[in-house]
Amino acid sequence: MTGRIIFRGLTSTSAVNISSRRLMASIKIPKISELPSLGHPLENAKRAAAYRAVDENLDVYQHRVVGIGSGSTVIYVAERIGQYLRDDEYRDYVSKFKCVATGYQSKQLIMDNGLTYAILEQYPHIDIAFDGADEIDCNLDLIKGGGGCLFQEKLVSTSAKIFVVVADTSKKSPRRLGSHWVQGVPVEVVPAAYTRVQDDLLNLLGAKTATLRQGGKVKMGPVVTDNNNFILDTYFGDIDDPKKLHDRIKALVGVVETGLFINNAAKAYLGSPDGEVLITTRESPAKPQVEEIEN
Ligand SMILES: O=C[C@H](O)[C@H](O)[C@H](O)COP(=O)(O)O
Structure with missing residues (x-):
């Protein structure tokens, strides 16, 4: 399937330039089939x-x-x-x-x-x-x-x-979102707010678990994101209305973003x-x- 690049908007002049470049091409893109x-x-x-x-x-x-x-x-x-x-x-x-x-x-x-x-x-x-x-x-x-x-x-x-x-x-x-990724919806939180958000996720939004992600063997203590925040992996089971859940999580003080796209x-x-x-x-x-x- 290599070369299924879209040629939209090419003028005849640019098409000529491209075909002369093709003649000179030396390193070709590998074909997927090969x-x-x-x-x-x-x-x-x-x-x-x-x-x-x-x-x-x-x-x-x-x-x-x-x-x-x-x-x-x-x-x-x-x-x-x-x-x-x-x-x-x-x-x-x-x-x-x-x-x-x-x-x-x-x-x-x-x-x-x-x-x-x-x-x-x-x-x-x-x-x-x-x-x-x-x-x-x-x-x-x-x-x-x-x-x-x-x-x-x-x-x-x-x-x-x-x-x-x-x-x-x-x-x-x-089935519904949440049925495959049972580790839970990642919720990025400002570190100072993590216990408060954890509490809100469990008690206000009905999360079954809200676990502070740990670095494990490669880093002692919580994972720190590229934005210097923490992550709460928040399991809700199958999610009925992902948009509504996203909005409700986003409204909690201390939440930066959710992993619901x-x-x-x-x-x-x-x-x-x-x-x-x-x-x-x-x-x-x-x-x-x-x-x-x-x-
Ligand atoms: O934080 C990571 C990203 O959302 C990744 O895009 C996601 O986890 C999928 O990663 P992978 O391609 O390794 O399954």
């Missing part, structure tokens, strides 16, 4: 989803500002964009991309793949953003933040004209180990840049 196995079914699934998502959605000629998310699947998104950068046919375009990160890992991915790192303050209008997810329901609503990056991820994904999710098929919600993703690419990719598109991709306020 990729060697990574030796692990899950990694093959993630790569299949990410490469297809990039090939089918990134408009090399029109897009300029690209959001790069966090996690283990988005690694392959950055890798694929890096392959376009190294292909003589696309280098002139991709080298002009400004890539906005969702955290330190994402910033490293951008730099490691030779792409240009940019900050949202300078580039607040993102053409397209790619990111992973921990659970995806049939409406393309998501739980994110399993890797602790939810706030900046939401900042980037809601600043993007198109937000594309990449994951393996195991992330598909079997509602009405945000336009498309999801879910890869299988055999290389098949399930693609879901939101029917009305109207995505609010500003959250709706319920009266």
